[in-house]
Amino acid sequence: MAQRRFRRRKDARPGEITAAAAALFAEKGYAATRVDDVARRAGVSKGLMYLYFRTKEELLKSVIRSFIEPRIEALRQRIEEPELSAEEFLRGPFLQFIRALPNSPVHVIVKLMVTEGPRHPELVAYYWNNVVSLGLDTLRRLLQRGVDNGEFRSSALQEFPHLMIAPVLFAVLYSSLFGKHEKLDTDRMFAEHVGILIESLKRDPRRGDTG
Template sequence: MSQTVPKWRRRKDDRPAEIISAAIDIFAEKGFAAAKLDDVAKRAGIAKGTLYRYFETKDDMFRAVVQQAIAASLEETETGAAALQGSISDLVHMLLKRAANRMGDRRFPAIARMVIAESRTFPDLAVIWHDQLVSRMLGLVADLIAKAQARGEVKSGDPKLYAFSILGPMVSAVLFAEVLGGTSAELPDIDRLAAQHAETVLHGLLMSPAKRKRTP
């Protein structure tokens, strides 16, 4: 017979996730400098003293936001890439589609813009963003490219530069929409961009069938 977890215990276990969700909203709305722990506590529906039991500083909270709410999606991508036994073409389509889905959450580009705008004043923001998100994503794509080169699917070249070429237009489109969304009529459709860019970049990446290595 299963035991029912008391509501107070469920509430306590859920609090870190609730605080992080509230912190994402506050950071996206106000930026890092203007965000207050009081605002996060109020949005999460808890006392400020309760918040300090989980996060001592605003830096700690931002690190948790990146690790648990943003970079956590990378684990799904990494798992999907490892499980997909297909060509680099399949992988690129999958990666860009997942990126479009993630970037469709308007809080993600808002926080990216916040990091860019405030990283000079708060350099730790850039370090956290780089180590937990950017470096991991570039490393994942570069590793997939290197393996495809070893199989004879992809042309010679620096795998990390190829990774920048694949991911760059998606990041640019999201920041374009975030910065100019209220003034520009040229906002790209992220899903359509992902699909079209996948075809475009693969046209430049892939070796012609006649030049591909034959695998035993």
């Protein structure tokens, strides 16, 4: 009988609010975003927000979790694709994966971690445990497989797989900050990057050395 046409399913609400918050946090930063703004963008009253998130900080945590959680599984699954050689994996799925990142909302979480991380150690720990160390382990295992295969030489990259993803972090921040000044062709840059890595991994161990 009543007017229930415009009533949304209430279960969608928290997600909608989190999404609105994520967009605004990315745009203006956490501190500069007013709860009012989030409510307006989510099409919800301010009071309702406090029904789902007890404080603004809760909202921040929710935003961060909402970015990490759906990606954990994806990350885990990408790990071993045993049909491919290590080099094929790097030139294929790995390159494809990192190419997608600059156009994805990772920049949101990167910015939030950079700005708010120092005041929220538990978020940092959560992110480190569920994303960073997981990712680094995966890369290490990949390199090890290459070494075991005989594809790759043993190298310091196994200690510093960070170097494999550093350009991704760089590209994400660079594009978001200096996009107006320089349009970075991240696709080609990442291809070059992977090329360099593989070159190094495959080089004749008798030559070259490292400081």
